[in-house]
Amino acid sequence: MSKRILITGASGFTGKHAVQHFLDKGYVVHAVIRLTKLDLMQENLHIHSLDLSDKAAVHALLEKTNPDYILHLAGENSVPESWKTPFKSWQANVDSTLHLVEAVRDLGLSTRVVIAGSVLQDELSDAASPTHPYSLTKTMQTTVGLAWHNLFQVDVIIAKPSNIIGPGVSNGVCTLFAKQLRQLQTSGKSQFQVGNAAVTRDFIDVRDLVTAYETLFLKGTAGETYEITSGRWVSLGEILSLFRQVSSFDFTIRSETEEAMEMKLPMMSEKIRALKWEPTRSLEMSLADVWEYTAQL
Template identity: 30%
Template sequence: MNHPQPRTLITGDAGFVGQHALRLLPGSVGLSAHRPNIDIRDTAALTACLREIQPERVIHLAAQSFVPESFRDPAATFDVNFTGTLRLLEALQASGFGGRLLFVGTGDVYGLVEAADLPLSENRPPRPRNPYAVSKVAAEALCYQWSQTGPFEIVMARPFNHIGAGQSPAFAISDFARQIAEIRHGQRPPQLVTGNIDVSRDFTDVADVVAAYGLLLEKGQNGEIYNVCSGTERSIRSVVERLLALSGTQAEIVTDPTRFRPADQPRVCGDQRKLHTATGWQPAIPFDDTLNHLYAYWEKQIGL
């Protein structure tokens, strides 16, 4: 006997991860698709929308998530990421919601760590070093409080870097894939402009990340935080070189110091054992497949 899929509301559904979540999670409905131009900070509008949709679960993705923008306007970042989360919680309570919320934070909250402390586990205290990460730590603390005192359950995710088709070129790997597609097809000189690529990150395919979110809604423990990451450390340079090889492109790598981030972390690798133990999740998509999908997306975007 087939059980109906629970209705899952996705905030931030117009974004990169939200679009994949709508496609991959059965029974999902987008907040902005249901109510265009809704402001996550508008409690009254949110409450009315929630009463119409009557979700059984919520994935809260709506956020200002671009780190350089958070330095340019920390107040706006905090307003969307913290106050927006508070308004959503209030609206869920006012609408009679009794299901589960997944709050999506970031692995960026861990801040600067020594190599000896890798991989990063959830037991490590947050030491945020940019306004975006600060806003997510604050919203996480708020969600924990509501998970203990509110009328519904909340599980929290800390995703590390995730990539895939549809990601904004404001993010490094997507930008490199776009540049390589343009170089490969003669739309720009054979020079790939990068920031600091001699750092490492923990990358996961966006589809694997969405699968983790679905499992956390089902099996995560109320009030608990889970890293969502591959557990594999890769240098940005190695990813650039692999993209060039997979696309059959030759280019000079040109470093632009203006692209360097303040307070950047040299090495990042996450520990995903807590997530795996709770849900059985593990990455399923080979990294070369992820890069091929991203490159193919950009070939399509530039009109090929």
């Protein structure tokens, strides 16, 4: 019998890739969306329009679907928006998570829940002095999930990915760069300006990330946090240089500053790799796919 997975935020960047991945693997997928559409029709796909801040609706959905797995991707992921409407971000990230794990507890389900954290979240010890409202909501979101595991034995795992890239609708820096470069190319100009080319980040392809999520469902340990990274730190200047290669667009790079930036400790992916997961797509492959995708826009 096919396993049932419920995916929140199913119409988002990672969500769309996750839905297709699990359908391809033979799962029965219950895709939860809210304001947007999911333009996909397959036999094992069931789409639910739901506001996760509605506790009763979440409880009813889980009672109806009884999923083996929940991949919780939904939420507000914009730092600027979190400054404008911090309570909305709290509802989207913290309340929605609480409603999910509480419904699992209340219904006595054996569902395994993987909650997607963020590279931008702070440590719980720093929660009273957060970097921004978004980081606070992600810190508290993962804390709630782990607390429900420790208090009530809900099967919760936290997945903390680095910066996500790949083809699809995304507000990530690589997709933004690709769009801007195409506009530059169309205009006939050849100088690309960036704020600080020295900023370094780790990027993980969204398709490798979704495979990591499945690995956690099958092999992860409840109550643990798994960081999911490529293990390759690159500067934004290097990203632009790679775009020059994959696009065959000979542009120059002008950085407003190249001062060294204070960086959090690099994320470590030993725990997820110990479960026999490895990324399969190189950064160059991912950027080539991003470049090809933006040609359609």
